[in-house]
Amino acid sequence: MSLRPASTPQQRADQVLERLAELFEIGRRAGTNRPGLGEGEQRAHDLVASWMAEAGLSVEVDPAGNLIGRLPGSDPSLAEVWTGSHLDTPPDGGMFDGALGVVAGLDAAAAVGAGSVRRTIAVVAFRLEEGCRFGRGVFGSRAMVGDIEPDEGDLLDADGVSVAQAFAELGLGRLPTRGWADPKPACFVETHIEQGPALAAAGAPLGVVTSIAGMAGFDVVFSGSRGHAGTVPMSLRSDALGAAARFVLAAHEVAGSIPGAVATVGRLVALPGATNTIPGRAELFADLRAPDAAGLDALVERATAAAAEAAAAASCTAEVLLRWRYEPVAMDPATAAAVRRAVAGLGLDPVDLPSGAGHDAAIMATAGIPSAMLFVRSDAGGVSHAPEESTGADAIALCAQALESALRELAA
Numbered sequence: 001m002s003l004r005p006a007s008t009p010q011q012r013a014d015q016v017l018e019r020l021a022e023l024f025e026i027g028r029r030a031g032t033n034r035p036g037l038g039e040g041e042q043r044a045h046d047l048v049a050s051w052m053a054e055a056g057l058s059v060e061v062d063p064a065g066n067l068i069g070r071l072p073g074s075d076p077s078l079a080e081v082w083t084g085s086h087l088d089t090p091p092d093g094g095m096f097d098g099a100l101g102v103v104a105g106l107d108a109a110a111a112v113g114a115g116s117v118r119r120t121i122a123v124v125a126f127r128l129e130e131g132c133r134f135g136r137g138v139f140g141s142r143a144m145v146g147d148i149e150p151d152e153g154d155l156l157d158a159d160g161v162s163v164a165q166a167f168a169e170l171g172l173g174r175l176p177t178r179g180w181a182d183p184k185p186a187c188f189v190e191t192h193i194e195q196g197p198a199l200a201a202a203g204a205p206l207g208v209v210t211s212i213a214g215m216a217g218f219d220v221v222f223s224g225s226r227g228h229a230g231t232v233p234m235s236l237r238s239d240a241l242g243a244a245a246r247f248v249l250a251a252h253e254v255a256g257s258i259p260g261a262v263a264t265v266g267r268l269v270a271l272p273g274a275t276n277t278i279p280g281r282a283e284l285f286a287d288l289r290a291p292d293a294a295g296l297d298a299l300v301e302r303a304t305a306a307a308a309e310a311a312a313a314a315s316c317t318a319e320v321l322l323r324w325r326y327e328p329v330a331m332d333p334a335t336a337a338a339v340r341r342a343v344a345g346l347g348l349d350p351v352d353l354p355s356g357a358g359h360d361a362a363i364m365a366t367a368g369i370p371s372a373m374l375f376v377r378s379d380a381g382g383v384s385h386a387p388e389e390s391t392g393a394d395a396i397a398l399c400a401q402a403l404e405s406a407l408r409e410l411a412a
């Protein structure tokens with residue numbers, strides 16, 4: 001990586017893209033592999049720390065292993081302005097998810113420059129944002145605000161490694177039990193790719209997030225009767241997969257009738273799984289999301305009712321078990337307005353949209369830190385958590401400039 005100063009919007013975008021490409025090569029197979037609290041994430045943190053130091057930021061690693069680079073403002077008594085995201089990825093992840101928010105945050109802070117605003121600007125890389133390794137994500141941001149569960153250290157990954165063990169192996173010691181975001185920052189702005197097709201469809205490179213979706217995850221088990229595929233008349237069957245199939249379609253229909261809601265069944269197992277046996281049991285996982293609390297309540301209630309109806313229609317029974325539920329989180333109107341002004345200042349129409357994915361900004365907002373998100377267009381149909389993840393250089397250049405002016409205003 002060269003030390004040349006990046007100055008024009010095009011040079012800055014080029015440098016952001018070069019850095020994202022360099023991070024993408026860490027743990028590279030089909031995509032990049034940087035599981036949270038793992039070796040790849042650590043290498044990414046080390047690399048970004050070196051870029052922070054190169055840009056003149058003071059670098060700190062906090063008790064959760066989060067990386068924080070500070071650009072001092074002229075008045076250290078004022079609360080700080082934070083920006084950033086995460087550097088871990090799902091298996092074979094893409095180049096932009098998480099990393100863009102950290103790299104663009106560093107670019108914007110460096111462009112603002114030390115001492116030119118009153119508030120200190122901090123660029124943060126949160127640890128273990130993705131939930132796929134241990135079944136629970138947003139670890140670094142939750143730790144920072146004191147929201148670590150008592151069982152957190154015992155959560156295991158697929159190789160039987162616990163959170164506590166992975167944490168200790170990085171030389172971070174014991175899991176922190178209390179938060180330290182005190183005094184609270186004045187605000188937090190997270191830049192992130194949209195991970196969906198809405199901005200591209202609207203012809204907009206940038207968007208401003210209104211709220212982060214509420215979500216609920218359920219195990220649903222349908223029980224019927226096994227039988228011979230050739231001998232049991234249709235009228236006498238209790239086909240558990242038949243019930244599950246009805247439920248999947250009903251859940252889609254329920255979500256389609258609630259504004260902004262989505263329902264996904266991404267895992268379904270029919271048992272015993274023989275081609276000539278009527279399935280006696282079907283297990284599935286339903287992921288339900290809605291942008292506001294009323295929508296999530298309606299979605300959960302109607303999907304739960306749909307499971308019972310689907311079971312009854314196939315002469316089966318249904319068991320519904322809630323695994324997790326996160327309430328929707330509204331973004332802070334004043335902080336979002338600053339982001340909106342920054343987007344409009346580039347001559348763009350600021351597009352408001354909800355986020356269907358969870359983010360560290362939801363944790364910050366829930367902890368009472370005024371938070372906003374700048375969304376950047378996802379190309380290639382909005383594909384994410386995949387090596388095909390793509391965002392054009394035009395959108396990268398605009399996001400860097402919008403974030404810089406939002407930070408200038410918020411830190412003024």
Ligand SMILES: [Zn+2]
Pocket residue numbers: 086097098129192
């Ligand atoms: Zn992300």
